[in-house]
Amino acid sequence: MKARIKVTLKNGVLDPQGKAIENALSALGFDGVDDVRQGKYLELDIAETDEACARTRVEEMCEKLLANTVIENYDIELEAS
Amino acid sequence: MKARIKVTLKNGVLDPQGKAIENALSALGFDGVDDVRQGKYLELDIAETDEACARTRVEEMCEKLLANTVIENYDIELEAS
Numbered sequence: 001m002k003a004r005i006k007v008t009l010k011n012g013v014l015d016p017q018g019k020a021i022e023n024a025l026s027a028l029g030f031d032g033v034d035d036v037r038q039g040k041y042l043e044l045d046i047a048e049t050d051e052a053c054a055r056t057r058v059e060e061m062c063e064k065l066l067a068n069t070v071i072e073n074y075d076i077e078l079e080a081s
Numbered sequence: 082m083k084a085r086i087k088v089t090l091k092n093g094v095l096d097p098q099g100k101a102i103e104n105a106l107s108a109l110g111f112d113g114v115d116d117v118r119q120g121k122y123l124e125l126d127i128a129e130t131d132e133a134c135a136r137t138r139v140e141e142m143c144e145k146l147l148a149n150t151v152i153e154n155y156d157i158e159l160e161a162s
Contacts, residue, residue, distance in 0.1 A: 047113025
């Protein structure tokens with residue numbers, strides 16, 4: 001089963017990287033761009049075939065390693081492969 | 082309009098960061114995890130209200146700054162805000 005995970009900063013957490021991208025876009029002439037936030041995107045294959053089991057397992061991975069839940073949210077999408 | 086952009090490494094491009102995550106997951110006792118790939122995820126607000134215009138504009142941003150199209154693919158999702 002294929003898992004796609006988006007890890008994003010929580011609202012209110014400063015995102016200097018996003019701010020830098022916003023400034024760079026503006027310097028390149030892209031106006032009207034606001035509120036840029038950068039996160040991480042992960043794809044992985046998991047041997048689990050049951051969707052509920054797979055979700056629990058991936059959530060556990062996010063809590064333990066993939067996301068810092070103090071400042072980050074994660075969002076999991078699963079797709080049978 | 083809200084744009085969500087996923088930037089991922091093309092197939093065949095080595096992903097040492099993904100490999101490191103795979104090893105770390107395995108060291109934590111998560112077995113059966115394969116083919117971990119790490120990419121970037123970006124969210125931004127764009128002043129454009131027309132979807133076609135917005136897409137063209139965001140594609141331009143990806144080509145010019147957000148993605149290295151030699152080794153990376155990008156995928157754009159738009160949502161009226």
